[in-house]
Amino acid sequence: GDSVTQMEGPVTLSEEAFLTINCTYTATGYPSLFWYVQYPGEGLQLLLKATKADDKGSNKGFEATYRKETTSFHLEKGSVQVSDSAVYFCALSDRRTSGSRLTFGEGTQLTVNP
Amino acid sequence: GAVVSQHPSWVICKSGTSVKIECRSLDFQATTMFWYRQFPKQSLMLMATSNEGSKATYEQGVEKDKFLINHASLTLSTLTVTSAHPEDSSFYICSARGLASSYNEQFFGPGTRLTVL
Numbered sequence: 001g002d003s004v005t006q007m008e009g010p011v012t013l014s015e016e017a018f019l020t021i022n023c024t025y026t027a028t029g030y031p032s033l034f035w036y037v038q039y040p041g042e043g044l045q046l047l048l049k050a051t052k053a054d055d056k057g058s059n060k061g062f063e064a065t066y067r068k069e070t071t072s073f074h075l076e077k078g079s080v081q082v083s084d085s086a087v088y089f090c091a092l093s094d095r096r097t098s099g100s101r102l103t104f105g106e107g108t109q110l111t112v113n114p
Numbered sequence: 115g116a117v118v119s120q121h122p123s124w125v126i127c128k129s130g131t132s133v134k135i136e137c138r139s140l141d142f143q144a145t146t147m148f149w150y151r152q153f154p155k156q157s158l159m160l161m162a163t164s165n166e167g168s169k170a171t172y173e174q175g176v177e178k179d180k181f182l183i184n185h186a187s188l189t190l191s192t193l194t195v196t197s198a199h200p201e202d203s204s205f206y207i208c209s210a211r212g213l214a215s216s217y218n219e220q221f222f223g224p225g226t227r228l229t230v231l
Contacts, residue, residue, distance in 0.1 A: 044207065102160075
């Protein structure tokens with residue numbers, strides 16, 4: 001079945017550092033890929049998404065490119081802020097094989113220090 | 115647009131009682147709602163999927179008699195944890211998906227923290 005693997009956390013960075021959170025996936029079909037962010041005590045918010053190979057999703061300075069050849073969707077940001085501290089989840093959805101259900105990775109805790 | 119609310123945001127109850135959690139789509143019609151459970155520092159586990167007007171589809175290992183889901187309207191789904199026990203303590207999150215193209219993805223509620231004493 002479909003699965004998502006994220007780099008293990010927690011990740012601790014200083015403000016203005018470069019961020020990469022790795023995400024790879026396994027899917028039998030042609031999934032859409034997502035990054036969600038969860039701030040402490042809150043639900044999930046969609047950060048960005050990509051629906052087909054080579055698409056780049058971007059939002060709030062974060063970017064991720066759908067790489068079919070490496071089955072990856074790594075999240076990057078050039079300069080993190082303290083307010084980016086949160087848990088980040090990579091996820092996929094393959095309408096053709098699993099309807100609209102989302103498969104989540106394990107989540108990566110990011111802490112940004114001033 | 116695409117706002118999903120949950121009520122209550124947190125609840126504390128005694129062991130053996132039942133607790134109802136509401137999930138509402140505020141500005142769109144949600145044909146499908148999803149209920150997740152999240153343990154501390156872990157990912158979201160899908161519990162069940164409900165379509166308006168029909169019975170919920172539960173994931174393997176989730177007791178349908180313990181976690182009652184009702185999706186009676188296009189804007190409301192409820193999760194009732196019956197005869198709650200301390201091991202049911204968790205963060206419950208719902209999401210909703212509509213038919214219109216601009217709502218054709220999952221939008222998440224803020225979550226409900228359940229503590230069973």
